[in-house]
Amino acid sequence: MFITGKVAIVTGGVSGIGFDYATELLKNGLKAVTLADTDDAKGEEAVAKISNDFGGDKVLFVKTDVTIKEQFDNAFKQTVDKFGNIDILVNNAGILMESIWEKMMAINVGCFLAMEEYFPKYKSGDEAVIVNISSIAGFEAASVVPVYVATKHAVVGFSRSISTPDQYESSRTRIVTICPGATDTPMMQEWVRKALNDRYRELTKTFVEVMTYPMQTTGAVAKALVKAIEEGGNGSMWCVEDSEIFELVLPSRLDMRKK
Numbered sequence: 001m002f003i004t005g006k007v008a009i010v011t012g013g014v015s016g017i018g019f020d021y022a023t024e025l026l027k028n029g030l031k032a033v034t035l036a037d038t039d040d041a042k043g044e045e046a047v048a049k050i051s052n053d054f055g056g057d058k059v060l061f062v063k064t065d066v067t068i069k070e071q072f073d074n075a076f077k078q079t080v081d082k083f084g085n086i087d088i089l090v091n092n093a094g095i096l097m098e099s100i101w102e103k104m105m106a107i108n109v110g111c112f113l114a115m116e117e118y119f120p121k122y123k124s125g126d127e128a129v130i131v132n133i134s135s136i137a138g139f140e141a142a143s144v145v146p147v148y149v150a151t152k153h154a155v156v157g158f159s160r161s162i163s164t165p166d167q168y169e170s171s172r173t174r175i176v177t178i179c180p181g182a183t184d185t186p187m188m189q190e191w192v193r194k195a196l197n198d199r200y201r202e203l204t205k206t207f208v209e210v211m212t213y214p215m216q217t218t219g220a221v222a223k224a225l226v227k228a229i230e231e232g233g234n235g236s237m238w239c240v241e242d243s244e245i246f247e248l249v250l251p252s253r254l255d256m257r258k259k
């Protein structure tokens, strides 16, 4: 089992799916987890809950805005100071607010610190793992959230590029990507009122009326994380929708050529 005895950072780990990622990893033998998140009130609650369920030596909260390199770096530093190693990065922090689209563009790509600086020095085994969180929006259009869709497509392209065989050969970092479908979290409860402007609010009303995405629990997505880490090959992409997990195989551009 890859997860057993390893140390992970989960960004956006104090609420929503991220909190369940952290606890599911601990249930599966993780040595310790750092929750790197901007929300310190929820951070305290999350640490109390995890300490109660798994022990106080298993968890650390580091107030981190992952769009600020120094803060992300500090989360890595504190992790290796406290737990000795770092083996898994779950890049989960995300927002769905078209009205602050500049921030959304900055939030999704945070792998370089792990691959270039911390994994080479501090991974405990031969291989480290990055899990990037995209979405079904990484493969589909959605008229009402174009920037969100763009950032999730970016996660797919970025993950594909850092998981090519030559990358793996030199980085020894396995990249897996998870693409959840609609999941019941604070993000899903709030996104409608955070539309870009009145025109988007109107579009959103219609979109929500005809929306047919089945809503799943955070627990179902967290199970997919464990499966992807334990069974996923380098570069693999996993969809989890309506609690069903399945691997995606992307077509080449030649397969997509119009016949």
Ligand SMILES: NC(=O)c1ccc[n+]([C@@H]2O[C@H](COP(=O)([O-])OP(=O)(O)OC[C@H]3O[C@@H](n4cnc5c(N)ncnc54)[C@H](O)[C@@H]3O)[C@@H](O)[C@H]2O)c1
Residues within 6 Å of the ligand: 011, 012, 013, 014, 015, 016, 017, 018, 036, 037, 038, 039, 064, 065, 066, 067, 091, 092, 093, 094, 095, 107, 133, 134, 135, 136, 179, 180, 181, 182, 183, 184, 185, 186, 187, 188
């Ligand atoms: N909920 C869904 O339906 C769904 C579907 C597909 C993909 N996702 C993706 O899953 C991830 C988690 O989503 P969620 O629904 O649990 O959201 P959430 O809003 O419930 O939780 C997101 C967490 O990220 C933190 N965060 C936000 N910006 C941050 C930053 N700059 N630095 C550090 N932490 C930050 C928040 O404080 C929060 O704790 C996101 O990447 C999201 O895009 C969600």
